[in-house]
């Protein structure tokens with residue numbers, strides 16, 4: 001058995017449905033122990049397909065999946081015993097209570113009765129008593145789906161768009177629940193979403209997928225640094241033509257906006273030498289302002305084109 005430093009790792013995952021276009025191309029996910037991994041991408045990017053392959057719900061065509069250092073093909077049962085999953089909406093019986101729904105699964109999983117109360121408590125549904133699931137809000141149903149995925153005490157939880165359709169309050173509650181599961185119960189979480197804003201406050205790591213290829217993978221702070229990198233810088237100066245000429249000589253394109261010049265693609269560390277050069281050419285500087293791309297813009301840039 002090959003030891004892996006990742007809780008979940010895919011290597012060269014490639015998939016095609018029938019004779020259609022390639023859906024996934026060489027996806028190498030790397031989910032670290034202890035992390036909450038946000039798997040981001042617009043509709044149709046290939047998130048569900050990837051997660052289904054990772055869970056063995058779709059047959060692997062090309063590439064491999066390793067979870068807890070074990071190969072999925074060879075250790076499927078052993079792996080799945082330690083993985084909880086919620087793919088799309090949970091399958092629940094509306095005419096039964098939360099407890100009764102979980103009782104059905106508890107028998108299948110062969111876990112103690114006490115576990116039902118534990119997981120209901122964890123997801124904040126312990127007080128729902130005789131209320132039927134058909135009377136639950138969407139947020140409550142999603143949390144019950146997570147309770148079901150937690151019954152057998154997994155150490156990895158895979159959630160496909162669990163915040164889909166939730167109102168802002170439901171999203172906040174879901175975020176708090178997942179944070180608690182990660183921090184207090186040490187559960188590694190992979191959560192997919194098509195909205196960065198929904199998971200930005202939750203995740204430690206991000207993978208951005210678009211048209212079946214991984215566009216970015218790393219920590220949330222690395223994504224933030226990337227947003228920092230090629231933001232724009234605005235120079236307010238006393239001699240616009242001279243400043244524009246100086247930028248041009250340095251091979252930097254500047255755009256005039258009113259009394260200011262805006263320059264793109266600059267790194268923060270370039271600014272002092274750029275300013276010194278302007279001054280050496282007789283340009284007086286009133287102000288320098290950096291404009292970082294916000295994460296949403298960066299995300300849109302990553303998934304455009």
Ligand SMILES: Nc1ncnc2c1ncn2[C@@H]1O[C@H](COP(=O)(O)OP(=O)(O)OP(=O)(O)O)[C@@H](O)[C@H]1O
Pocket residue numbers: 017020023041042043044045046047048049050194
């Ligand atoms: N069973 C299938 N047969 C054929 N094509 C499929 C099938 N399932 C998904 N696809 C196609 O594969 C591509 C990726 O779909 P997938 O559901 O993995 O994306 P996604 O990122 O999860 O999107 P969404 O957020 O809309 O669920 C899409 O073009 C989709 O139409």
